[in-house]
Amino acid sequence: MLNNLYKEFAAYYATITNDRDFKGQIKCILDTYDAESPCNTLLELFAGQSVHSIEAMRQGTDSWAVDSSTEMKELAIANGFNNAGQYVVGNLPEAILDFAAAPKFDCVLGLFNGICNLTTEGLFDLLMSP
Numbered sequence: 001m002l003n004n005l006y007k008e009f010a011a012y013y014a015t016i017t018n019d020r021d022f023k024g025q026i027k028c029i030l031d032t033y034d035a036e037s038p039c040n041t042l043l044e045l046f047a048g049q050s051v052h053s054i055e056a057m058r059q060g061t062d063s064w065a066v067d068s069s070t071e072m073k074e075l076a077i078a079n080g081f082n083n084a085g086q087y088v089v090g091n092l093p094e095a096i097l098d099f100a101a102a103p104k105f106d107c108v109l110g111l112f113n114g115i116c117n118l119t120t121e122g123l124f125d126l127l128m129s130p
């Protein structure tokens, strides 16, 4: 079931949740990688306004995103997600198949109440996708 909060009210959602320390959170994640094998590519699931991907892009990571909301994608593009072709609008778990031709990702994120939108079966399908 799609939630109107992330469509009709996407801008409100972003406004009330954009006070987090995204820069610090992404730095914390990227710092877990060794200098010899850094995180070069990242996929953000349930990306929403994709604040984490945008911050990762700023820190030099090739970032991709997926979310079911066109309105969220529009916010992401307006706020600095600088490659529209790398933000897929689609429903997970099925939409993960759209990334079959994408690079293998060094990091896959599902932050802040994203994965809980799936059923247990949906999560299994997502994790077991080729």
Ligand SMILES: C[S@@+](CC[C@H](N)C(=O)[O-])C[C@H]1O[C@@H](n2cnc3c(N)ncnc32)[C@H](O)[C@@H]1O
Pocket: 002, 006, 017, 045, 046, 047, 048, 049, 050, 066, 067, 068, 069, 072, 090, 091, 092, 093, 111, 112, 113, 114, 117
């Ligand atoms: C709580 S928001 C999290 C957004 C962002 N990760 C953040 O940190 O603010 C959940 C997001 O999941 C998306 N979503 C919900 N169900 C989805 C599904 N089945 N497939 C893809 N995206 C979905 C919504 O559109 C929404 O942007």
